[in-house]
Every structure is written in structure tokens, then in C-alpha cells.
Amino acid sequence: MTRTDLNPHSRVGVWLQGLALLISALLSGCQSPLQALQDQALIRHQHLEVIHTPTFPLMLGMPSPAPVSPRLRVYLEGDGHAWATSRQPSLDPSPLNLMMAKLAFSDPTPSVYLARPCQFVSTQACTPLMWTDRRFSPEVLASLDHALDQIKARLGNQDFELVGYSGGAALALLLASRRDDIAQVQTLAGNLSPRQWVALHDLRPLTGSLEPLDERQRLAHVRQRHFVGSEDRVVPPPLLDRYRRALGEARCVQSIVVPGARHGEGLEQAWRTWRNQPIACQP
Template sequence: MRALLADSTRSALLLLATLLSACQTPLSQLQELAAAHERQVENLPGSPFPLVLATPRHPVPGQRLRVYLEGDGHAWATSSQPSLDPSPRQLLLAELAFTDPTPNLYLARPCQFISAPACTTALWTNRRYAEEIVHSLDQALDQLKARYDNRDFELVGYSGGATLALLLALRRDDIAQVQTLAGNLSPRRWTATLKLTPLDGSLEPLDQRERLARIPQRHLLGDADRVIPRVLLDDYRRALGQADCLEAAILPGVGHAEGWPQAWAAWREQPLSCVP
């Protein structure tokens, strides 16, 4: 009888823990993960969008600062219904940032983890790469540079964060290099290839091919990725043409959200061979 009661108690506690975990907001989950890695989560002021930033608790040294740019997050609740909260439900990129020994920050995109009056569903659906989104992140990099006095940035963009990383690099002169993980490198070609609704109102990196080709960049893609199939990486390279410094690798056994902790650990400290 006691054994049965003990088993029942354990099951009840397990169920309670599961329910409590499910009730956590995305922000509280991010704060909990950050605290476990001695990081702190803060709101970076901005108009019209404040942004959520996760930083180490100790000073960030170095002349180059690595910034992890979050992807599209939970953009759609169903195939036809936009989400009311685009915050990512899986904190994959935050985990990659928090376990990276390179001096780095994690930066969410507008309307993730924190809302603002200017947040509308269009900003994480068809206008997810719009001018106001890129401008907000551009302002954030200015603030970070003033705070840390770094010389330049390395941008690491995951999924849709890859588009934002390339768009930021196109308008700034202090982006030393861009690395993308499961990256959407061309929203226009992505929607056309997968027969999705065009992202009207979003910017397209390949519209500035000449400048884009001069940006040092590395793109890592899993061979099991069904969200960003390999053909899109091949198509991007052909469309870009002759690039000054472009590397790419297809990672075996890696999906869109699977296998990245091990894969990125093997790549994150490898410099681009074409960067002096």
C-alpha cells in the first residue's frame, strides 16, 4: 500500500511539474535558461520596439562581439491563423548562445518576449523582414556598440534571423562577418520554392547582390532540414554570383531544429578561411 501511495505521489508531482512548466511564459522560460548559464535578460529600449537582450553577468571583453539573432519564432498558430505571440517556443538559439564561450549576446527580434503598441501580426508574418524590423535591430546594434565599445560585430542568424543578419550587414560597415544556421537566405526564393504566400512588405537581401557578395559569410545547413531545403542554399549561391568570401557546409543528420548543439560546437570557433 505504501509503495502504491509513493508511486501515486511521485506521479502527481511529475504531473504538477509538467503543468507548471507548460504554464510558463516564453519570457520566464528564457529568464530561467539564462539564469542557469549565468546570463541576465533585459529590455533594450527602442522606439517603436523595445527588444529583449540576454547578456553575460560579467563584462563582455574583446573588440569583436558575436550577436545571435533569433529567428521567426512562433509566427503561425495554425497554417492559416497567425500567432498572437511570436516568441519562440523552443529556445534553441538561446541555448547555442549561452553555451558558446566566445563573447556574445542573444538578441530577440521585435515583438518576441515583449510586446509594444506597434506590434501587429503582419510584423511576424508577411512583413517579418520589413524595414521597421531591420531598423529596430540596427538601432540596437548602435546601442550595444556604445555600451561595449567593440570595434565590430559578428552576426549569427538562425532560420529567419539569417535574413535579418544579411540585411543588417548590407547597411552597416562594422559587420565583420555573418554566419547562418538553417538560414533563410532569400525570402523571395524560399516562398517561391515551397509554394508559400509571398512575404509582401519584406526586404530581400539578393536585391543588393553586388554589396552582398562582398560580405564575409558562412552558411551551415542540415541535410535533414525540411524547412530550408538544400536547393535553396544552392540557388542562393548561384544567384549571388562571384562572392569575395563565402563558405557553406551541409551537415549530416542535422534538421531545422535538431542536432545543432553538437554541430555548432564543432563549427563555432572555426574562422572563415577567407578572412585574414
Template sequence: MKSGATGSRSRVGVLRLGAALLCGVVLAACQSPRDALQQLAQQRGQNLESVRGGDFPLALLAPSRAARGATLRVYLEGDGHAWATASQPSLDPSPHNLLVARLALDDPRPSAYLGRPCQFFAAAPCRPALWTNRRYAPEILHSLDQALDSLKARYGNVNFELIGYSGGAALALLLAATRDDIAQVQTLAGNLSPRLWAAQRQLTSLDGSLEPLDQRQRLARLPQRHLVGLDDSVVPASLARSYRDALGEGRCLTLIELPGVSHDQGWESAWRLWREQPLRCGPAQP
């Protein structure tokens, strides 16, 4: 009788533990990307806010201070959850993986994280085209451009360093080609050329999107370093090599190929090794 009661209590304990774990999984699954970003920011002593970028409020994690006159580092989010299926656009492009926000919050220097239009904050103009074929459209670029102006007014920095992840890399390059205060660009798993990327993957071209290589003369003079994962099947390392070759002479570019790094795995440790390494313009990289 005693052993039976003990066994019954054990089974009840196991059931309670299972129920608790299930509740935790359900709550995590029900947490919105915006709530998850807010929670992450609070864990690091920051708050999620928004900054106006054209017709869109953009998610912003901003440092409490930045040295006046210095270069402000800004992390640009990737394309996020653009597609629900291979043929069906997502209803909410907010990223489910907060990798870029974590990299920004973990950076020892004052850094800002900037989301893309329609990520985390909805707006009247939001429609699936803005995170599918028009993900690098002029209105998207204009939105980020205005947000950088707002950050510059807040912090009084002279220049920016842009860190672009995945599709955020294309936008970082486009911003650098149109602004005169981008000191350098670094990218992680970057889609450096949407045109070449679509061609390599035999996808329909991104009609309405801008192409960085159309600004190759300006970009050839831009200090830039591109970190690519050799295990990345979403944006393969061959794309960065093609971009490097297409950029032409005078390029100020370093390409770093990282074994064991995929599109969304291995970046925390890889970035810690490279984020403070200086960029130097010199002979073209082989």
C-alpha cells in the first residue's frame, strides 16, 4: 500500500512537470515577436521603442549614450519572416529569430538595432509586396535613411558604421551608396546583390527592388567586410565572391569565409572575433 502511494505521487509529479513544460511551450509559441524583442531588451537593461522612418514606425533598440562626434554602429535587421510557405507570403514579416538584436545588445560599444518596415510595428502602408519582391524598394531605403537622420540628431555622431545581416546587407550597401556619412559596412550572411542572388537560386527577380551593384562606382571606394558562412544554404558564399568580382577595380573589400557557420547558426562566436578588427583599404583581395 505504501509503495503504491509512493508510485502514485511520483506519477502525479511527472504529470505536473509535463503540464508545466507544455504550458511553457505554449506560452513561448504564443509570444509575439514584438513581445519577445521587448523581453530581450529588458533583460539587457533597454526598452523597445520606435523611430519614424517615412510612413513606417521602425523598431529601435538604442544605446543610452554614444560618444559625441564618434561613429555610431547600427545593426540592420534581415528580411525576417517574409514567407509563410514557399508560395504564400507571411502576414507578419517580423523575425522569429532575434539574432541581430542579440548581436547588437551584446556589442561592447554603444550600438543601435534597427528593424525593417512592417517588422514588429504595423502601419497602414504595410502589404506583402514590401517584404517580398519590394523588400529593397526605394520606400524601404527612404524609411531607413530617415531613421539614420533621427539617430544622428539624437546622438550627434559624425558617421555611421552599418552592420547588415542577410537582406539587411543589401540595404546597408544601398544606404552607403546614397549617404555621405557611412564610414564602413560589415555584413553577416549578407545578400549583397539581390539580382545575382535571384539568378543563382533560379528565382523570379525582385521587381521593384534596388540593386547595390548599380552603384558599384561608389561602393568600390567603400571600406567593407563581408562575413559568410560556408554552410549557408540560404545565401551561399558564392554570392559574396560574385559580388566581389562584379564590383570591379578599386574595391576596398575583405571577404571572410567561415567554416561551420550557416545562415543563422554560429554568428555569435564568429562576430565576437571580427567585430573589433579594423577594416583597411589596400590591394584587392584575391
């Protein structure tokens, strides 16, 4: 009978090779959010840099060479990895899901990607309060507002289109309520009203955060299109209905419910289909 068993030394060698492959796989799975963002930027020929504002430094991603257009689309990141557990804030709010960066980097329309304060780049002002209760605070809004000023001065665009994901939607609306150069706002799984959102989920109020609907008179004149997944349990479709009712008389607000989509999943194709379509307005 011919034996085909490996000798002990061969078995040890195979075991060591398998262990090395396992360790390599584990290490690749432990890639940091910043490394993942850098990889996506490299694949899509994007340039990453840090914009310094008086309140927070912000990560910016844009094509190389920089886009030149009268209107610039700005993809505004969501809340990211704000919570480690249901009660424990995370130590790093950088997003683990890079959907917004991927959408921005693959968009043929002149576009840039703008992360939220404390995502990918930190400073002493970055405490858990800034990505939990104060995620929509005046200082967070001021940093994004200042970043838009810098981008406009550098690229020479006349106005902006803001695209906000999740909590980035609330900030997009707040920016639109205070600036005169926001042509339109589109949102993906957007938290359009933090006040209504915490009430729906029976959460404590976001102390120190601003509320878009407090600026409803100005927002009623802003062109808006909002995408929500039919299976989204974080920002469910009824919240969009509540926002529209609370907004009052607004002619140019369009809602799109994406069948089967969840929070941050299944929205990409609908976005690519509709992103450049004119927003429908009522007569």
C-alpha cells in the first residue's frame, strides 16, 4: 500500500503557510477607515486633502485635476460610526461604509466628497459629544459652511448642489437655509428632521443640535429631492412624510421611495438613475 501522507516536517510547513495566509486575511480585514478611503481615492484617481476651518479640519476628496464648473455637487457624509454600541459612543466616528465616497468618486458630474468633523482627521475639539448630541451643532455647521467658502474660492463655481446621506441630510438642509448659493439639495436615507427622528425612536433630544424645520420658511423655497428605502428602519419613509407636512407649502420637493432598500443599502442604482434628472415642481 502506497502512503501519500506528508511527513511531519512537510505538515508543519503547510500549517505555517496556512497560518500566514490567515494572518494576512485578518490584517486586510482590519483596514482603517482612512486607509479604505485612500484606497478608493487611488482607484478612482481622486485627490484627498484636509481643509482647515476655524472649528474643525475636514477631509475633502476631489478629482485630479480639480473640476471646473458653474455648479459643483458636494457629497456630504453621514453620521459615520458614531456609536460603538446602543449606549456607548465610538472613539472614531469615521464611516465604515464608504458609500458616499464611492458615489462621489464615480460621479461624472463635477463633484467633491466632504466628510464631517472628526471623521478621518481628528483634533482636540473632537470629543464624543461632537458626533452624538452635538452632531448638528452651530460649530459643526460653521465648519462645513467655511469649507464651502474655501472650495468656492478655489474652484470658482457659482453655486452648489448638496447631497446629504443620513445625518448629512440635516446639515445639507441647514446649510441651504443660511446660504444663497445652494441651488438644490438631494438626500439619501436622510434624517431631515432630527427632532422628529428622536421622537419617532423615543430617544433623548440631541441637546446642542440645530433643527432644519426651524428654518422652514427658507427651506420651502429650496429645490429638494429625497430618497428613502422602503425597508429603512433607521430613517423610515413615514419620517419623510412628516417632514413634508411640517415644511408646509413647498412647490419643489420630490420624494422617491426605493423598493427593498435599507439604510445605506440598495439606494445606489436609484441615485444613478435620478441624480441628474430635474427636480419636479408643482405648478
